[in-house]
Amino acid sequence: MADLRLSGVSKSYGTHKVLDDLDLTIQSGECFTLLGPSGCGKTVILRLIAGFETPDEGTVNIGERIVADAKHALPPEERHIGVVFQDYAVWPHKTVHENIAYPLEIAKATKEKISADVRKAIEQVGLKGLANRYPYQLSGGQQ
Known part of the structure; x- marks a missing residue:
């Protein structure tokens, strides 16, 4: 992966400035x-990097490419960045299989690779037999 760089980044919500000229x-x-106290902007930084x-x-640069500024932003799925949130970050309208397969589809993996990788991931996390279930059909730990 290329270097990641935020240069002179500021972000406000209304009158509350969360980030001020961050490099x-x-x-x-x-x-x-x-690391930092609650409300200091850690999640905002991650959301800026991921494209949310x-x-x-x-x-915001990935390598030499500017992926975001005040006027333009590369969509999250084209940045090839994964983020794991504290809260569940699964699509409620997709099955376990579809949720796991989605980033592989975005990466244009072959159907065979997607199938094999999803099957392996499902087995590794102990969800064998649950591939066709939706998030609401799973426990919190399974999600």
């Missing part, structure tokens, strides 16, 4: 942790 660079292969938010000012 952050994460090198390819680097293990990185965001756009900055009011500044740029």
